[in-house]
Amino acid sequence: MSQAKVIIADDHPLFRTALKQAIIECIDDAGTLEADNFSELLIAIEATPSLEIVFLDLHMPGNDGFTGLTQLQNHYPDLVVIMVSSDDNDETMQKAINFGAAAFIPKSADLTTIASAIDTVLMGDIWLPELIEKNAGQQTALAHQKLAKQLGQLTPQQYVVLTQIADGQLNKQIAYYLNIKETTVKKHVSAILEKLEVNNRTLAGLAYQQLMLSPTENVNSPI
Structure with a gap:
């Protein structure tokens, strides 16, 4: 295996x-x-x-x-x-x-x-079902693609810190969760804000929450 x-x-x-x-x-x-x-x-x-x-x-x-x-x-x-x-x-x-x-x-x-x-x-190509409407929401699509690129620039630990920020955790709580110093968390937060091009942790958390399904997308029975 x-x-x-x-x-x-x-x-x-x-x-x-x-x-x-x-x-x-x-x-x-x-x-x-x-x-x-x-x-x-x-x-x-x-x-x-x-x-x-x-x-x-x-x-x-x-x-x-x-x-x-x-x-x-x-x-x-x-x-x-x-x-x-x-x-x-x-x-x-x-x-x-x-x-x-x-x-x-x-x-x-x-x-x-x-x-x-x-x-x-x-073959290295993208696949979607043929009947999908691919032209809807071009501006939104570009915003999602930009966010995906920004998330890809985070280090793995910065990514984890971002998930904790989005969950409403304070620096002290994140430091305890990751077993690192609070000063290290603060450095990660600063780097995250810079890479996501936002001014505060609230906006960083909101950016991450874009990855979650909206209520209208989540109406189907999860299978």
Whole structure:
């Protein structure tokens, strides 16, 4: 298993089984791993340097909207992330691409469509379902792409500090959580504000919260 190239992070075994079948058809010697929550995914990534592709469920335990996607990009920039979900509205799918996913595969897709998506990603291209309205909200798309780029410039520890800021934690609490000095936290906060181009920690927290699904995006039953 040490040579696994693909990991499926999804808490629904039936979908993982279907996805594995499509992966076998597209990728030689894929050596597929599985995880049913985000913490388990991170452990597997750390233990398996050969991983190249992550299939990430939008609603899996431990993943809040696109926070998991940007965390993977920040900590493991060489990994290709393909989002999967039953939430296949145009806004959510386009948002995934804006934040750096290589593809968004609806869980309603058949094996042929899934295989086509995987093939497209392997060729280095972005894949979305054909009928998606790609022209809506260009200004918003550019803002999301800029935020994704800024988040990618944070160090892994700065990224964690940002998540704590967004959660309303004070510097003293963050220092305790990360087992670092409060002065170090203050330096991280200053760097975060500079990289996100904001003036205070409240705005930094609001920027991070853009990664979470809005109530209108979250109306579907999470699967």
